[in-house]
Amino acid sequence: MVESNPTVPLRSIQDHVQKMLQVGVSIHKVHREKATTTKQVTGDYTKQYEVLRDYLMELQPTNVGTSVKLEVVNEPNSAIETWQFKRVYISLGELKKGFKAGLRDILGLDDDFIKDPFPGQVLTTVVLASNNGIYPLAYAIVETENMSSWKCKFDKDAFEWLKKTPFNIGPEVIFRQSRIKYIAQLFVQFFNNKLSHGRNKPIISCLEYIRQYLMKRFCNVKKVVSKAPGPLTPTTSKLLERNREALVQNRARWNGTAKYEFYGPWYDHHVVDMTNTSCTCRRWELKGIPCRHAIATIHEMADIRDNVGELYTYVNKVYWLQTWNEAYSYTVDPIKRRTMLPKSTYPFQLTQPPHHIQSGDQRSREREV
Structure with a gap:
């Protein structure tokens, strides 16, 4: 029951047990058992940081061309046996190929909060596809949204050029040849809403939720493309x-x-x-x-x-329908189950990140007031 619906309310579990087994249980016991079952299904939040490098090692060869960047809190030091996780960035190789085939070079960036014991944020990079839908390109899990967490995605020369542009001019005027009529709208938030159910999972389960969603989305779009009459989307x-x-x-x-x-x-x-x-x-x-x-x-x-x-x-x-088809002609490949992942040979052990107060968190703003 918990595996099929991780967000099932405690009262529903309590009523289900009483109906099926004719046994009355307290809500506190239901809470403990649900926590134990959830840990078995999704994995322990702390333990998944220890095997995160193994997961990333499996991701790169199965999806050729994938870019992965893992950062720790302190500078790498061989004398320290445990390093604290800071952030991870993933861009699947097939997504990058599809992005180039889609003929659009303007990206949308957005973030969303992680709902687990170690607060953080999911950063996503999305481009507008040929049918004016979303085309995911990259995603990352970071400690908080700031200049440091976004810097790996920025181009310094482009930033200096953009600073010279008056702020009262919209993106349609600046990027005339990019066909971005809807770039100022909330299409990036739409992608983040699709990932909302994965934000309360441990880090590997969260990353897997995103990868599996991308794999499913590509299949669904291919079905739509195959039925479209063309020649336009x-x-x-x-x-x-x-x-x-x-x-x-x-x-x-x-x-x-x-x-x-x-x-x-x-x-x-x-x-x-x-x-x-x-x-x-x-x-x-x-x-x-x-x-x-x-x-x-x-x-x-x-x-x-x-x-x-x-x-x-x-x-x-x-x-054109042909362009849309080329962008989604690539596939997100599956990976092996967690127990079959290759073991990392690095001598250090990765641990959970330190606590960070999230910028933009409603609770922190209320405390400031």
Whole structure:
């Protein structure tokens, strides 16, 4: 019962025992037995830190190209037999290959609290996929969210360049060619919500929960891709059709080159440049999907000359079904059970991390007030 539902309430267990065995037990005894069973199922919180290196050693060869970084509290010293865990970073090799195939190079970063005896935070790195869904890239368990825990993910030159940009300019303006219409929205929090049930588990069980979720997600997306008609992703097809349906009382005029002047109701007046695939409304340039002004222009082009091409060819390749399929063509490989993990040859023993007060914790803010 606890194995299938680790969050089952104590009262439910108490009622189940009384109903099935006709035995009355106290709530304190139920609490002790549930704690013992949970420890047997998920592993002891302290013990899992001792075998964390074994788990990481198994993860790298089974998922080729995986990047793993394990840090301890103090500088490595061979004279010290026990080192305290500080943070661990994992980026599976197949995810990195899929990220490169997805043609998007803008990442979203977020964190969430760990609910176990050793407080910490789960950091996640996510990119927006071709169907405007999430594509996980990397994850880490750290002591708290600060500059030190994020520094391994930052590029110094990019940071210096970004500091020169005015803060009142949004990401759509800064990263025009990245097609990130939804990058400012909460798609990263959506991924963290999917991992919420793993945040109360011991560290290896938590990492395994994330890896198994990624393995399952890739399989589910592959099923959707196999059923999609194409040539665009389902979400992109709907957006493009919506723009096409908005072409009532719209027309475009050719100037003899690659530029067209668009006329529409309510003083909707724009210039479309087919050479640069841009419109003065900037939606086509920012989203990578032709706006209704561009679609009207393409229809006008078809009346003037032949070989204009299908409408989907004017959509950025980020949104093509083929690109989505290539990003999810890779797989997250399974690993052996915990008792069969290779043994680390390092002479030191890894122990649980020291206690850290979590930044942003509601309870700490209440104490400060």
